[in-house]
Amino acid sequence: MPLPDLKPRTARRGEVPSRSDAGEGGRLFGRKHAGRRPGGVVGSGASLGVTLAALTQAARHDLSCACGPSQHRQRGSDGLWIYPAALPSGRRAPMLKVLQASGCERNCAYCAERCGGQGRALCLVPEALASAFLDLHRAGHVAGLFLSSAIQGGAVATMDRMLATAELLRRRHAFRGYIHLKLIPGCQPAQIERAMALATRVSVNMEAPTAAHLARIAPGKDFQAHILSPMRQVADAVAAGHFARGGQTTQLVVGAAGETDREIATAAADGYREMGLARVYYSAMQPVPGTPLAERAATPFLREHRLYQVDFLLRGYGFSLDEIHFDEAGRLPLATDPKTLWAERHPERFPLEINRARPDELLRVPGIGPRSAERLLAMRRRQRLRDIGALRAAGASWKAAAPYLLLDGKPAERQLRLL
Numbered sequence: 001m002p003l004p005d006l007k008p009r010t011a012r013r014g015e016v017p018s019r020s021d022a023g024e025g026g027r028l029f030g031r032k033h034a035g036r037r038p039g040g041v042v043g044s045g046a047s048l049g050v051t052l053a054a055l056t057q058a059a060r061h062d063l064s065c066a067c068g069p070s071q072h073r074q075r076g077s078d079g080l081w082i083y084p085a086a087l088p089s090g091r092r093a094p095m096l097k098v099l100q101a102s103g104c105e106r107n108c109a110y111c112a113e114r115c116g117g118q119g120r121a122l123c124l125v126p127e128a129l130a131s132a133f134l135d136l137h138r139a140g141h142v143a144g145l146f147l148s149s150a151i152q153g154g155a156v157a158t159m160d161r162m163l164a165t166a167e168l169l170r171r172r173h174a175f176r177g178y179i180h181l182k183l184i185p186g187c188q189p190a191q192i193e194r195a196m197a198l199a200t201r202v203s204v205n206m207e208a209p210t211a212a213h214l215a216r217i218a219p220g221k222d223f224q225a226h227i228l229s230p231m232r233q234v235a236d237a238v239a240a241g242h243f244a245r246g247g248q249t250t251q252l253v254v255g256a257a258g259e260t261d262r263e264i265a266t267a268a269a270d271g272y273r274e275m276g277l278a279r280v281y282y283s284a285m286q287p288v289p290g291t292p293l294a295e296r297a298a299t300p301f302l303r304e305h306r307l308y309q310v311d312f313l314l315r316g317y318g319f320s321l322d323e324i325h326f327d328e329a330g331r332l333p334l335a336t337d338p339k340t341l342w343a344e345r346h347p348e349r350f351p352l353e354i355n356r357a358r359p360d361e362l363l364r365v366p367g368i369g370p371r372s373a374e375r376l377l378a379m380r381r382r383q384r385l386r387d388i389g390a391l392r393a394a395g396a397s398w399k400a401a402a403p404y405l406l407l408d409g410k411p412a413e414r415q416l417r418l419l
């Protein structure tokens with residue numbers, strides 16, 4: 001995919017610090033970035049494409065725009081990281097995921113952008129970022145924007161730059177597509193209001209399930225003031241009908257703070273119930289060179305996968321948290337998925353007659369999801385289901401489901417053995 005011509009644009013006066021603010025000694029917005037090579041504030045010129053590529057690469061660790069781990073996460077031939085992501089409508093669309101700035105003044109232990117990191121401290125002025133995005137959009141390469149940022153010059157100034165970018169897209173360029181804005185920890189309530197007025201969806205990254213865990217890995221973040229309060233503000237706005245679009249999402253880092261799966265799942269369940277979260281995303285900690293966690297073993301992606309499975313059970317299958325099996329140490333067993341584990345521990349519920357089972361009972365069968373359950377219900381309204389082929393036709397995972405079902409009074413597993 002060729003990189004569209006990123007035409008130089010000039011920043012409006014007063015929108016962002018001028019290039020000279022970056023200085024020669026690595027100072028950006030008045031703060032020294034120890035250990036980082038000075039980059040600068042980029043508004044135009046040949047370096048814009050290179051800077052944009054670097055800032056899209058820096059954004060790839062954030063999953064809150066629904067470009068989950070199973071999705072294609074590859075850099076294109078032009079150096080940009082563009083991901084297919086789920087929109088609030090459920091449709092998937094290519095998303096430009098980018099940081100407004102890299103090279104953070106905070107010190108989160110798991111983050112490649114942390115103060116003292118090895119990368120360059122860069123910052124795109126709002127006009128440059130807005131016009132680069134629009135060029136990509138007009139060329140048909142992206143449908144939406146996911147915008148986050150490392151913190152430079154404080155949370156409020158950082159959020160202001162992101163809001164200015166979104167404002168340009170919405171107001172000056174009348175862009176009506178998808179914009180996801182990250183709410184920077186420490187930004188002001190009025191900025192959150194502004195973000196909700198401009199964005200399709202917003203997110204605050206919880207990163208850890210409790211205040212104690214967060215303090216271990218993100219010393220600059222206050223769980224109540226920087227995480228829960230903004231989430232509550234958005235939740236209240238959604239409940240009052242003031243932010244009726246995509247709502248809010250969050251992300252938790254898995255395995256960075258010594259937290260258990262039970263603690264993560266509890267935080268997610270609370271978030272869905274009390275904050276009305278649209279989605280929770282889980283990101284297995286991968287050690288980043290130059291961070292305090294560099295020597296830590298990577299969190300297995302299977303652990304992240306098991307948490308996503310629990311998440312689906314809580315959101316779409318009618319499970320409650322106390323029906324999820326954790327071991328004594330609060331871990332999800334990796335060998336078996338949580339739904340099969342629940343079914344194995346409840347032999348009194350099976351086998352189920354596929355022609356009589358209620359919708360909620362069908363959803364409890366391993367291998368049957370909401371869509372395949374719906375299809376089975378539609379199929380059995382037309383005819384009695386006697387053949388295991390019905391499970392296949394419904395899109396169910398028939399090998400997983402067969403041991404738990406009767407087909408017109410006969411164990412489905414018997415047919416499975418004949419195949």
Ligand code: SF4
Pocket residue numbers: 104105106107108111112113114115149150151218
């Ligand atoms: S505030 Fe965000 S960008 Fe900065 S170090 Fe922490 S996680 Fe990284």
